[in-house]
Amino acid sequence: MKLVTWNVNSLKVRLPQVLDWLAAHQPDVLCLQETKLEDVNFPAAAISAAGYQTVFSGQKTYNGVAILSKTSASEIITAIPGYADVQKRVLAATIAGVRVINLYIPNGQSVDSDKYQYKLGWLEALTAWLTDELACHPRLAVLGDFNIAPDDRDVHDPKAWEGQVLFSLPEREAFQRLVDSGLTDSFRLFEQPEKIYSWWDYRMNAFRRNMGLRIDHILLSGELARTCKSCIIDKEARKAERPSDHAPVMVEF
Known part of the structure; x- marks a missing residue:
């Protein structure tokens, strides 16, 4: 089974790239974030044809x-059950015996903003819910754009990012609490090359200079982690014309 997460930063713009990627890689499940489409405009027919x-x-x-x-x-x-939020950031489903939870975690904007506090509160509610989900679904995968780089290896310049949104200590501690609830960061199950990231800013030639962050993650329950064969980030997708600023992340069981 191949399970993938990809923040496409507008499905309307990136639909041809998504269809090409599906044809080339044939994942069993692809979770998308930042589709930026009302449900009435979702391209279900084109995806069904694929x-x-x-x-x-x-x-x-x-x-x-x-x-x-x-x-x-x-x-x-x-x-998230019991958490009032008008923003469309969560989608959970059971597919082929696996509980899949697709997340677009708030960015937080800056550490001194109300949006940062919203992010931390959102993460607290998420962690409480996932504890319940794990109890019900031993085969569980939590994946998406977390907007958090967990540690120094996941940031091109940790000193420059220290204390900044996406890499602040409260965010990283919140990420660790998610992991401590019974999940494993699939990327770190395997020996990985240095300086591998999943997001690069559109500015400053960041992709060409590999000034990136690893903020897109696939967290696995213990049962799935034991059967995970690989976790890779497809940097090639970021080289497309008019790409998303994120690359797909894929695990295989």
Whole structure:
């Protein structure tokens, strides 16, 4: 089974790239973030023609999540239960016996902003919910754009990013609490090359200079972690014309 996460930063713009990527890699499940589409405008027909079923939760201009899968999805949830939030950032479904939770975690803007406090509160609610999900679903994968680089290896210049949003200590501690709830960072299950990232700013020639951060993650329950064969970041996708600023991350069981 191949399971993938990819922040496409507008599915309307990136749909041809997504369809090409699906044809080339044939994942069983592809989780998308920042689709930026209202549900009525979601390109379900084009994706169906490529051999994938879809579930999605979106809004105009911002946010939006979708799950594309070769087999049907059930037990669908579109928000953290009991947490009031109008932003479309969560989509959970059970597919082929695996509980898949697709997340677009808030960016936080800056550490002195209200959006940063919203991010920390959102992460606290998420961690509480995932504890319950793990108890019900031993085969669980939590994946998406976390907007958090967990440690120094995940940042091109840790000193420059120290205390900044995406790499501040409270965010990294929140990420660790997620892991401590019973999850494993699949990327760190394997020996990886140095300076491998999943996001590069569009500015300052950041991609060409490899000034990136690893903020897109696939966290696995213990049962899935034991059967995980690989975790890779497809940097080639970032080289496309008009690319997303994120690259896909893929695990295989």
